Amino acid sequence: MKIILGGEPLLGNLTGIGQYTRHVLEGLRQAPAIDQVSVYLHGRLISASQALEMANGQSDPQADRPNFPLLARMHGRASRSDLLVRAYRTIAPAMYAWGLRGSKRTDLFHSPNFLLPSAFPGRVIVTVHDLSTWLHPEWHPAGRSALVNHHLRRLACDTCAILTISDLVKRQLVEHLHIPAERVRVTPLGAASEFAPIDARRFDTACPFPKLEYKRYFLALATLEPRKNLQRLLDAWIEYRRARGSQALPLVLAGEAGWQCEDLLHRIARIPDNGNLIRLGYVDQENVPTLVAGARALLFPSLYEGFGLPVLEALQSGTAVLTSRGTPMEELVGEAAWLVDPTDTSSITHAIESLHDEEATMSKRVEMGLQRAGHYSWQNCVASTIEAYQELLNR
DSSP states (O other): OEEEEEOGGGSSSOOHHHHHHHHHHHHHHHOTTOSEEEEEOSSOEEEHHHHHHHHTTSOOTTTTOTHHHHHHHHHHHHTTOHHHHHHHHHHHHHHHHHHTTTOTTOOEEEESSSOOOSSOOSEEEEEEOOOHHHHOGGGSOHHHHHHHHHHHHHHHHSOOEEEESSHHHHHHHHHHHOOOGGGEEEOOOOOOTTOOOOOHHHHHHHOOOTTOOTTOSEEEESOBSGGGOHHHHHHHHHHHHHHHGGGOOOEEEESOBOSSOHHHHHHHHHSOOSSSEEEEESOOGGGHHHHHHTSSEEEEOOSOOSSOHHHHHHHHTTOEEEEETTSHHHHHHTTSSEEEOTTOHHHHHHHHHHHHHOHHHHHHHHHHHHHHHTTOOHHHHHHHHHHHHHHHHTO
C-alpha cells in the first residue's frame, strides 16, 4: 500500500493528537504491508523521515518553501478567528489540490485529526479523537469549534471510513452525527516504551526540576483549558492542603496555557510561593516520562476526553491515578485507579486524601494498572489501523 498521512498535528508542541500522529507514522514506516508513506503538510508532500525529524525537533522542512510558514500560521490562527476560519475553508480545497496533484497512484489518504481532505482521488480514512467541539463548543474558541464542526459535518455526509480511539467516541459519532456504526473502527492508543517505573536514584539523576522529590508530589498533566477541570482540581487540592498542613504534598501543574485560562493563572499567581504549587508550563516530551514516573499520583479529573492518554502513560509508569467516572478513562483503568465525580470538588478532595494515606491500596492498584496497561500499545494501534486500511481498500 502507498499511504499519505496528514501531518498538521506534527507542527508545534506535540500534545495528544501530535503524539498519535507521530507514533502512527513511525509504525507505518516500519510495517511490511506499507510500501510507501508520505506526509502532507499545508500544500506539500514530504517524506516520512523529514516529518519525523521535524516532530522530534531535528530539522525545519519549512525553510525551503516560503509559502509553507504562511499556510501553517494561517491554520494555527484560524481556531481563534471566525474570519480566518472562513478564509481557510476557501483556500483549503485549492491548497489540497495543489499539494496532492501527484498522488494519483497513492492508495489512501489518512487524516489523523478530523480534517477531511479535498481533491484526493483515492480512498480516505479520518481519525476523530473526540466530539468536544460538537457537544461542548463553549470549551473552545469559537473559531476552533466552527472549523472542526465544519469538518465533522462533512464527515457525516461523506462515505469515508472513520477511526476513533475509544468506544465512547464511537457511540457519540453514531448518536450525534448519525454515522453508521459500520463506518467507524476503534483503534485504542498506546504508551511509548519510555513510560516505565523508575526508582528514586534514576529519578534524581534524570529529573530536570530540582524542587521535585521522588513520589513526593501530585502531578496534573494537561493543557490549561476549561475541559481539563483544573479549577475544581485546584479547589480540591487547596482543601486537602488546608487539612494536612505541612504534610500536604505539592501539586505540580505541567502543560502549556491554552484557551480561557486567565482566571486560573490569576489564582495560581495569588497562591504564596512556598513550594506547594509548582507550575512548570509545557514540558519537553523527553522529560515527561520521568515526571510521570516520579509522581505519587497523576490527578486527571478531566470533564471530557476521547481516550485520556496521560492516564495510560501513568498506569504504564507504575504511578497511581485519579480520574473521572463516566469517561473513556474509566473504561481504561477499571478498578486500578481512584475514580471521582469530576463536577464534585469534595469527591476529588476525598480521593486526594486517600492517595496521600492509603499505601496498601495504592500498591495494589498500581500493580493492577501495570497489568491493564499491558493490553495497550502503539504496535496494536498501528496494526489495527493497517487492518482498517486493508478493509477500506478491499470494499
